[in-house]
Amino acid sequence: MDICEKYLDDARKALKGSMFSKPNPVEAVRSFEGAAQCFENYKNFERAAQCYMETANLIIRMDPLKGAEMLEKAAICTEKVGGSASEYYLKAADIYKNHAIAKYRTNPDQGLQLLQRAAEGFEKGGDRQTAIQCYEVGAEASVKRKDYLNAVHFYGTAGQSFERNKEYKKAVKYYHKVAKLWEIQKVPENVAENYWRMATCLAALEEHEYASQFFVNAAEKYEEAQETYKSMKSYEKASKTLESVQKFVEAAEYYSKAAEIIKSLKNMEKFEELYSKASECYTNAGNTQKAVKIRLLLAETFADDPYRSSSHFQSAIHFAEDNPQLKVDLLKRQGEILVQVRDYSRAGQSYKEAAELLKTLGESPSDCYRRAGNAYVEFAKGMLKVKNQSKAKEGFENASLCFEKAGMPEEVERVHQQMKPKQGKREKQVLDELTRLKEDFEKGMLPGNYYQQIKEGYQELLRRLRR
Numbered sequence: 001m002d003i004c005e006k007y008l009d010d011a012r013k014a015l016k017g018s019m020f021s022k023p024n025p026v027e028a029v030r031s032f033e034g035a036a037q038c039f040e041n042y043k044n045f046e047r048a049a050q051c052y053m054e055t056a057n058l059i060i061r062m063d064p065l066k067g068a069e070m071l072e073k074a075a076i077c078t079e080k081v082g083g084s085a086s087e088y089y090l091k092a093a094d095i096y097k098n099h100a101i102a103k104y105r106t107n108p109d110q111g112l113q114l115l116q117r118a119a120e121g122f123e124k125g126g127d128r129q130t131a132i133q134c135y136e137v138g139a140e141a142s143v144k145r146k147d148y149l150n151a152v153h154f155y156g157t158a159g160q161s162f163e164r165n166k167e168y169k170k171a172v173k174y175y176h177k178v179a180k181l182w183e184i185q186k187v188p189e190n191v192a193e194n195y196w197r198m199a200t201c202l203a204a205l206e207e208h209e210y211a212s213q214f215f216v217n218a219a220e221k222y223e224e225a226q227e228t229y230k231s232m233k234s235y236e237k238a239s240k241t242l243e244s245v246q247k248f249v250e251a252a253e254y255y256s257k258a259a260e261i262i263k264s265l266k267n268m269e270k271f272e273e274l275y276s277k278a279s280e281c282y283t284n285a286g287n288t289q290k291a292v293k294i295r296l297l298l299a300e301t302f303a304d305d306p307y308r309s310s311s312h313f314q315s316a317i318h319f320a321e322d323n324p325q326l327k328v329d330l331l332k333r334q335g336e337i338l339v340q341v342r343d344y345s346r347a348g349q350s351y352k353e354a355a356e357l358l359k360t361l362g363e364s365p366s367d368c369y370r371r372a373g374n375a376y377v378e379f380a381k382g383m384l385k386v387k388n389q390s391k392a393k394e395g396f397e398n399a400s401l402c403f404e405k406a407g408m409p410e411e412v413e414r415v416h417q418q419m420k421p422k423q424g425k426r427e428k429q430v431l432d433e434l435t436r437l438k439e440d441f442e443k444g445m446l447p448g449n450y451y452q453q454i455k456e457g458y459q460e461l462l463r464r465l466r467r
């Protein structure tokens with residue numbers, strides 16, 4: 001760091017002058033600033049801060065704005081070593097503020113820039129009240145000049161300051177001003193962004209209904225800006241906010257809107273999640289019909305995925321517990337879909353449950369029992385193809401029982417006939433064994449007592465098979 005010390009030595013010499021030259025403050029300023037930058041580069045921030053302060057003290061009368069800049073740099077270096085920099089920030093901010101007012105008369109743009117720096121300095125120095133005044137003055141002056149971009153910046157920064165300090169009501173006020181200015185400029189995405197900020201602040205104040213309305217406003221503006229995903233998120237946020245205060249119908253409506261929007265982006269998992277939430281909200285609101293309608297829509301949407309489709313049908317059926325007639329209709333529709341995807345066992349169960357429910361309602365269950373029987377027959381046939389005899393038998397037995405309850409004796413007999421071939425084949429095997437056994441006995445290959453004993457065993461097996 002010898003070079004840094006050389007800068008300092010040069011600065012001191014320039015201040016003292018010599019026998020042959022006068023003190024040279026300009027050269028001293030240049031050398032002190034060089035020393036400050038040198039120390040800063042070597043990360044000796046304490047010495048750097050001292051040198052920046054020396055520079056500021058020397059130049060502040062000649063060039064106040066340059067002095068303010070040096071004070072800011074001294075503040076930054078002081079913060080890096082854990083010191084208090086408030087005094088430096090506030091001094092710099094005062095300079096910027098005073099010059100901003102004077103400068104605005106001749107050069108409004110530069111005046112507003114200085115006012116912005118003043119506001120930032122006051123805030124960093126801990127004088128938020130003066131900082132806010134600067135933001136307001138800057139915003140109002142910008143609006144008068146129809147310089148809406150600058151006005152947005154001033155109001156927006158003020159809003160963020162209040163939000164950081166959890167003064168949410170004031171933050172909402174400034175974000176609303178920003179939203180209006182973006183509305184004038186017809187930039188819907190930025191309007192939406194500030195509506196979202198307002199909603200977030202209102203939610204923090206537990207003003208949930210107001211918050212939800214601004215989330216909806218944000219969603220509509222995002223739609224206008226063709227920001228589809230952000231629109232969906234805003235509707236979802238509105239729904240969650242309303243749900244938290246048990247406004248279930250409104251929450252369901254916005255969940256539904258969000259679902260339709262995300263569907264356009266082909267995100268079917270999110271679509272399913274949002275519509276499921278809408279269904280739950282309608283259920284909580286006591287609107288079973290709408291809850292069921294949504295679940296049926298989901299069941300049809302995911303018809304090519306039997307598990308997902310069936311789960312939505314099950315939810316719909318669960319929601320319809322207090323409406324037996326609706327439950328019957330749902331069970332029948334579930335049966336139809338399960339037949340289409342060849343899930344015959346569960347289809348049979350659905351039709352059978354519908355039939356039993358119809359009996360309790362005093363209505364004819366015959367058609368549902370018939371459909372259940374047909375489904376169980378198809379299930380049994382499928383099991384025969386994969387040689388699962390026990391499951392096939394179970395399917396035929398269920399089919400027989402359902403056809404019997406449907407009052408269809410011909411179908412019962414047909415099922416029995418379908419069950420017989422397997423038993424007939426076994427009977428034939430036993431009869432063939434008896435024939436071979438007799439031949440072996442007649443040839444003298446099998447003693448009489450053994451022949452009789454084995455013969456009786458096969459005959460008993462045959463009797464049981466025929467039963």
